[in-house]
Amino acid sequence: MPAPLRHSAFRKLWSATTLAALGDAISSVALPLAAIEVLDADAVQSAVLSAVIWLPSLFLAIPVGSFADRTGYHRRLLAGANLLRVAALSSVPLATAFGLLSLIQLAVVLAVIGRCSVLSNVSESGLFATTLPPELYVAGQAASYTGQTAAILAGPSIGGSLVQPAGVPAAVGVDAATAVAAACSSSGCAGSSATTSPAPWRAATGGRVWPSSDEIR
Numbered sequence: 752m753p754a755p756l757r758h759s760a761f762r763k764l765w766s767a768t769t770l771a772a773l774g775d776a777i778s779s780v781a782l783p784l785a786a787i788e789v790l791d792a793d794a795v796q797s798a799v800l801s802a803v804i805w806l807p808s809l810f811l812a813i814p815v816g817s818f819a820d821r822t823g824y825h826r827r828l829l830a831g832a833n834l835l836r837v838a839a840l841s842s843v844p845l846a847t848a849f850g851l852l853s854l855i856q857l858a859v860v861l862a863v864i865g866r867c868s869v870l871s872n873v874s875e876s877g878l879f880a881t882t883l884p885p886e887l888y889v890a891g892q893a894a895s896y897t898g899q900t901a902a903i904l905a906g907p908s909i910g911g912s913l914v915q916p917a918g919v920p921a922a923v924g925v926d927a928a929t930a931v932a933a934a935c936s937s938s939g940c941a942g943s944s945a946t947t948s949p950a951p952w953r954a955a956t957g958g959r960v961w962p963s964s965d966e967i968r
Contacts, residue, residue, distance in 0.1 A: 768871060780801075831870075
């Protein structure tokens with residue numbers, strides 16, 4: 752076992768972020784496929800749905816990161832993001848069962864999942880330093896990136912293989928299960944404290960995202 756994973760707090764954080772990445776990768780394929788199979792969506796509509804989940808990463812990373820650092824409640828935000836992901840995913844099989852599923856709902860669900868992904872990523876960054884001693888930071892980052900990369904690569908195959916034989920509810924159910932497991936793991940991933948302090952340079956600049964040129968000099 753890699754040295755960072757011998758630390759319980761980091762192991763829980765690693766599990767939470769890896770499972771969340773796996774769930775996002777499953778959703779990015781399973782929900783557009785659901786649109787094709789259930790709603791007869793065309794290629795353009797499916798492509799738009801596939802893109803929606805990744806758009807929040809382009810526009811929300813900096814403001815969400817600033818908010819997470821200001822509040823310091825990284826563990827709670829991480830757990831909350833996973834629970835919100837469960838709630839959004841649960842609406843899909845319910846709507847499918849009652850014949851109410853629509854492209855708009857799928858787009859909203861994917862957008863919510865994308866926002867949750869951004870919140871999970873920035874919260875993980877804030878928690879990381881509390882889960883490991885400084886000498887294991889590099890190894891810990893390597894373990895985190897390896898786990899998330901493997902999840903991102905495996906997720907689309909899992910999502911596609913679930914939708915075809917088992918249908919949309921099964922694929923979404925597996926996705927929701929990863930979110931529940933991630934929420935359970937994130938609830939105990941804090942190391943020295945349940946909250947983390949803002950980065951020192953943010954404290955020195957009154958919480959601003961970027962320090963001024965005078966402060967840099």
